[in-house]
Amino acid sequence: MTFAEIQAQANLEWEALNNGGRPQITVGTATCGRSAGAMAVVKAFEEELQAKGIDAALVEVGCIGPCYAEPLVNIKKPGWATVSYRNVTAEMAREIVAAFLLGDDPLAKYALGVFGEGEIAGIPNILSTPAFKPQERRVFRNCGTIDPTNINHYIANDGYIGLNKALGMRQEEVVDVMKRSGLRGRGGGGFPAGRKWEAGLKAKGTQKYVVCNADEGDPGAFMDRAVIEGDPHSVLEGMIIAGYTIGADTGYIYVRAEYPLAIRRLERAIQQAHEFGFLGQNILGTNFSFEIRIFPGAGAFVCGESTALTLSIEGKRGMPRVAPRPRTTEVGLYDKPTLLNNVKTFSSAPMIITRGAEWFASVGTEKSTGTAIFALTGKVQNCGLIEVPMGITLRDIIYDIGGGIADGGQFKAVQTGGPSGGCLPESLLDTPIDYDSLDAAGSIMGSGGMVVMDEKTCMVDVARYFLDFTEIESCGQCVPCRLGTKQLLDILKDICSGRGKPEDMDLLYELSHSVHGGSVCGLGQTAANPVLTTLRYFRDEYEAHINDRCCPAKVCKSLISYVIDKEKCVGCTLCAKSCPVQAISGEKKKIHSIDQALCVQCGVCLEKCPKKFSAIACVSPKVKQEES
Amino acid sequence: MEERLQTVLAPYKGKRDMLIPILQQVQAALGYLPDDAMAEIARTTGLPESRVYAVASFYAQFRFTPRGKHTIMVCRGTACHVRGAEKILEETERTLGIVEGETTKDLEYTLETVACIGCCALAPCIMIDEDVEAKLTPKMVSEIITGRNTA
Ligand SMILES: Cc1cc2nc3c(=O)[nH]c(=O)nc-3n(C[C@H](O)[C@H](O)[C@H](O)COP(=O)(O)O)c2cc1C
Numbered sequence: 001m002t003f004a005e006i007q008a009q010a011n012l013e014w015e016a017l018n019n020g021g022r023p024q025i026t027v028g029t030a031t032c033g034r035s036a037g038a039m040a041v042v043k044a045f046e047e048e049l050q051a052k053g054i055d056a057a058l059v060e061v062g063c064i065g066p067c068y069a070e071p072l073v074n075i076k077k078p079g080w081a082t083v084s085y086r087n088v089t090a091e092m093a094r095e096i097v098a099a100f101l102l103g104d105d106p107l108a109k110y111a112l113g114v115f116g117e118g119e120i121a122g123i124p125n126i127l128s129t130p131a132f133k134p135q136e137r138r139v140f141r142n143c144g145t146i147d148p149t150n151i152n153h154y155i156a157n158d159g160y161i162g163l164n165k166a167l168g169m170r171q172e173e174v175v176d177v178m179k180r181s182g183l184r185g186r187g188g189g190g191f192p193a194g195r196k197w198e199a200g201l202k203a204k205g206t207q208k209y210v211v212c213n214a215d216e217g218d219p220g221a222f223m224d225r226a227v228i229e230g231d232p233h234s235v236l237e238g239m240i241i242a243g244y245t246i247g248a249d250t251g252y253i254y255v256r257a258e259y260p261l262a263i264r265r266l267e268r269a270i271q272q273a274h275e276f277g278f279l280g281q282n283i284l285g286t287n288f289s290f291e292i293r294i295f296p297g298a299g300a301f302v303c304g305e306s307t308a309l310t311l312s313i314e315g316k317r318g319m320p321r322v323a324p325r326p327r328t329t330e331v332g333l334y335d336k337p338t339l340l341n342n343v344k345t346f347s348s349a350p351m352i353i354t355r356g357a358e359w360f361a362s363v364g365t366e367k368s369t370g371t372a373i374f375a376l377t378g379k380v381q382n383c384g385l386i387e388v389p390m391g392i393t394l395r396d397i398i399y400d401i402g403g404g405i406a407d408g409g410q411f412k413a414v415q416t417g418g419p420s421g422g423c424l425p426e427s428l429l430d431t432p433i434d435y436d437s438l439d440a441a442g443s444i445m446g447s448g449g450m451v452v453m454d455e456k457t458c459m460v461d462v463a464r465y466f467l468d469f470t471e472i473e474s475c476g477q478c479v480p481c482r483l484g485t486k487q488l489l490d491i492l493k494d495i496c497s498g499r500g501k502p503e504d505m506d507l508l509y510e511l512s513h514s515v516h517g518g519s520v521c522g523l524g525q526t527a528a529n530p531v532l533t534t535l536r537y538f539r540d541e542y543e544a545h546i547n548d549r550c551c552p553a554k555v556c557k558s559l560i561s562y563v564i565d566k567e568k569c570v571g572c573t574l575c576a577k578s579c580p581v582q583a584i585s586g587e588k589k590k591i592h593s594i595d596q597a598l599c600v601q602c603g604v605c606l607e608k609c610p611k612k613f614s615a616i617a618c619v620s621p622k623v624k625q626e627e628s
Numbered sequence: 629m630e631e632r633l634q635t636v637l638a639p640y641k642g643k644r645d646m647l648i649p650i651l652q653q654v655q656a657a658l659g660y661l662p663d664d665a666m667a668e669i670a671r672t673t674g675l676p677e678s679r680v681y682a683v684a685s686f687y688a689q690f691r692f693t694p695r696g697k698h699t700i701m702v703c704r705g706t707a708c709h710v711r712g713a714e715k716i717l718e719e720t721e722r723t724l725g726i727v728e729g730e731t732t733k734d735l736e737y738t739l740e741t742v743a744c745i746g747c748c749a750l751a752p753c754i755m756i757d758e759d760v761e762a763k764l765t766p767k768m769v770s771e772i773i774t775g776r777n778t779a
Pocket residue numbers: 184185186187188189190191193213214215216217218301302303304305306307340341342343345447521522523
């Protein structure tokens with residue numbers, strides 16, 4: 001088949017699904033949807049459609065974005081706008097079928113909103129809500145709308161057009177388009193993709209490789225997985241275009257073994273791409289041939305670093321190359337020239353080739369073009385995966401898209417860039433999201449984690465948390481990284497446990513600079529960022545810990561006590577029964593008290609004491625035994 | 629075990645650069661990497677045993693002790709951390725009577741931590757085998773585990 005014939009066939013299938021007169025039900029069944037119960041919802045729809053004899057299409061799709069509202073279901077009924085339902089249960093699924101598919105009641109009370117043509121009274125249009133209006137779904141163009149296991153859905157949505165077009169261009173022309181698009185690597189560093197592709201093309205050698213980095217090590221980010229689970233062909237297409245451009249015949253996808261669904265989706269997509277002639281020998285009738293292999297990573301954060309990643313594929317310990325540190329584009333996998341990019345970088349390439357560099361650069365800022373994707377989590381109302389034009393401010397993201405702080409809390413900090421990034425305070429909320437502005441503020445763009453923190457988050461503890469992570473994950477080759485992260489961690493632990501000394505803050509600064517300066521890879525070079533930014537913006541919290549032995553957020557266990565208010569306790573005994581270490585004593589209907597020597601600060605009693613009494617409080621600094 | 633091991637290893641004779649996939653498949657088949665399996669992997673690939681151990685111990689995925697029937701993974705990702713994952717882990721440890729990385733004596737549960745389960749929106753979470761328990765409090769954790777045991 002020619003590409004035009006493949007497209008015609010795919011379009012027919014897509015048209016029939018969307019405008020064939022049948023209602024269409026789509027359920028988000030990416031990992032997060034599944035954990036919220038999406039598979040039970042799919043089953044309920046299946047059974048109910050069959051029981052009621054309704055002819056409808058049931059499609060499983062990837063991440064739709066608003067993960068807080070999972071399981072998410074969209075229903076497109078002919079003649080109606082598409083209704084999106086939130087937090088759907090099996091029960092609700094049956095109800096929706098009865099009311100909306102059999103009848104004409106769209107059940108507004110369950111709806112998140114409508115989109116597409118038309119309006120429905122009582123349900124807002126999703127795209128005009130503050131949570132969605134600022135968003136621009138480009139990398140997520142197909143996530144949540146197509147069936148990721150069906151290649152025809154991808155093709156019908158402009159899939160593989162970029163590849164077909166690229167194959168008719170000279171390699172230098174592809175590089176030129178990529179350069180003009182201004183696309184910067186989405187793996188965190190922001191290196192211009194076009195320049196990397198150019199270096200890959202210019203590198204000497206007959207054997208070259210393309211490698212996709214899907215290691216996704218930031219422990220608070222899951223967008224690469226969402227892209228793979230929801231739109232795997234976009235990543236494959238980007239890699240094939242890259243292979244053609246630099247003259248490689250093999251690509252590897254290094255994907256975390258903890259992502260089994262993503263791996264299954266990739267395997268299936270690779271097989272289909274072969275069947276359709278997008279992979280294998282003589283792709284689309286040209287003399288270009290390309291294969292893609294999947295390599296499941298075995299769980300080491302440092303393997304996300306380019307040189308460590310390629311060594312890991314070779315079956316070795318994934319330690320970054322120390323010296324000499326050649327460019328991966330020249331000496332990479334098996335010492336051959338290797339083009340290594342992040343998942344989102346590859347999945348951006350097809351649309352850049354298809355729609356042009358100017359289109360891509362039409363959103364974003366001058367030096368950071370296109371969109372940014374974040375996993376917006378933490379103490380924010382609407383957690384989920386978002387895609388926004390570069391240049392939008394942190395405030396817009398947190399307050400409009402995120403809906404502000406959860407549970408009526410007070411904003412304290414926002415963390416981007418994971419263990420390599422920093423915590424920014426309220427005063428920097430108007431910082432625009434782009435590589436250079438975040439860098440200047442002391443954080444980094446990173447690969448997309450964005451964790452919002454409120455007054456109940458202790459910033460010293462957050463620094464300790466990240467150092468705990470990097471200390472474990474340091475591969476240990478560079479002494480300043482291995483010992484420096486350990487020393488930083490020890491000091492932070494001391495401060496958190498009430499043993500901090502006034503000179504510790506200066507010591508943290510000094511150590512931070514030596515870890516930064518003496519490390520060969522990004523892990524060590526950026527390991528101190530969480531310490532430096534919290535010291536810079538939240539110095540008062542360090543001082544409270546050190547000088548007053550007080551943890552203002554009441555997180556650090558050594559600095560807090562749980563106490564019972566004698567005035568409020570009615571002696572219901574609930575707390576005493578639930579204390580795991582029997583630290584609470586008191587008779588029925590008598591005032592209870594906590595033995596501070598036994599208490600392990602688990603907080604269960606506070607949770608147990610009935611709201612109407614609220615007799616238990618958490619205080620810092622610690623109380624003496626007799627006061628409780 | 630011998631037989632299962634041989635089936636897994638058969639296609640990999642002399643394939644040194646497949647060491648990590650081999651380790652993954654052996655672990656999938658046996659649940660962990662016992663000493664004799666490690667020796668067998670070394671023989672099959674032709675790599676020194678020390679090298680096989682060096683690689684396996686580098687990656688968090690590989691385990692050298694037998695596992696419980698069920699695995700409980702407590703997420704220690706950032707989103708879960710700021711929503712109290714530490715307390716969740718402690719309560720799980722207390723309820724099971726073991727610490728992270730250990731297996732209960734009755735071989736019922738193995739307790740591990742994981743960097744992020746990917747449902748940060750529902751933090752804090754734990755995963756019991758394939759099921760995710762989300763939006764937890766310490767109280768819920770002990771109830772879920774004791775509930776399973778009495779069920
Ligand atoms: C310790 C460490 C961990 C990293 N982890 C990742 C990762 O999980 N995913 C990723 O794409 N890049 C990661 N990187 C960045 C990669 O080294 C590399 O720059 C990137 O994958 C290149 O792709 P890009 O140009 O498309 O951004 C990491 C770097 C370091 C130093």
